[in-house]
Amino acid sequence: MFRVAALVCVLTAVFAPVGLVLGIIGLILGLVALRMTRRPGVTGRGVAIGGLVLSLLAVLVAIAFAAGVTTFLNNEKAVDRLEHQVQDLRDKLRH
Structure with missing residues (x-):
């Protein structure tokens, strides 16, 4: 869940910092999950x-x-x- 949310947040650019944090949390949880799949009878290594x-x-x-x-x-x-473009847009909106 964190992984997909992190990727979506990063790709929206506005929430990139949130995506970075979620990505780091996802990495930690993924490493824990990978370690847990080494136990006998535990599946989900591919996930x-x-x-x-x-x-x-x-x-x-x-x-x-x-x-x-x-x-x-x-x-x-x-x-x-960029400032010049923003000013041009403001001028166009005023007219």
Whole structure:
């Protein structure tokens, strides 16, 4: 559950920090589940591995998104272009 929620949150971009946290929780729970599947008679190894993969994917996408946003915000020209576009949109809405 955490794995899918983490991936969805990360892909919506607005909830990327939430997705990162859920992804980390999913990784921890996936590792616990994988360890539990080593016990005799316990099944679900494939589900645990699938959960680990989804959680890892969510964490990697969240980190990449954070790196992209940080790079964009540190680029002064890109921020100026964005401010100019927002101002143009405001001007169009006023008319």
